[in-house]
Amino acid sequence: NFTAPDMKRFPCLALAFDALRAAGTAPAVLNAANEIAVAAFLDEKIPFLAIPRVIEAVLNELPVSPIESLDDVTLADETARRAALRQITLLCR
Numbered sequence: 001n002f003t004a005p006d007m008k009r010f011p012c013l014a015l016a017f018d019a020l021r022a023a024g025t026a027p028a029v030l031n032a033a034n035e036i037a038v039a040a041f042l043d044e045k046i047p048f049l050a051i052p053r054v055i056e057a058v059l060n061e062l063p064v065s066p067i068e069s070l071d072d073v074t075l076a077d078e079t080a081r082r083a084a085l086r087q088i089t090l091l092c093r
Contacts, residue, residue, distance in 0.1 A: 011052035015059065024064040025076035032077045033058035036084035046091055054091070058083045 007014035012034070019026040037054040040046045046054070061083050067073055 012055065015052060015055050019059065022059075022064045024066050025062075025072065026059065026064045028067075028073050028076040029059060029062050029064075029080040030055060032080035033084040033087075036081050036088070040088045046088055050091055054084055054087045057087045061087075 005013055007017075015030060016027075019030040033055045034051070037046065037051040040054070041048055041051055058080050062076070062079060065072065065076065067076075
């Protein structure tokens with residue numbers, strides 16, 4: 001039997017569905033922010049439960065743009081990574 005996932009218990013899943021609905025650059029932004037946040041967790045810079053906070057902050061900070069080329073995805077990825085690092089710096093204060 002399958003049941004609906006608990007989005008409060010799994011906030012990153014909820015963020016992923018939101019990014020899919022937003023389309024454009026949002027999934028690339030989510031992926032980049034997630035990679036930076038998970039790396040920071042593994043380096044013991046942030047707690048595990050801060051991962052979704054970093055991702056959400058980056059998704060809220062960056063506007064969703066349409067994707068017309070691979071350069072659009074690359075730029076979104078680079079921008080999101082920088083934004084995630086800024087968010088992590090704020091969390092570490």
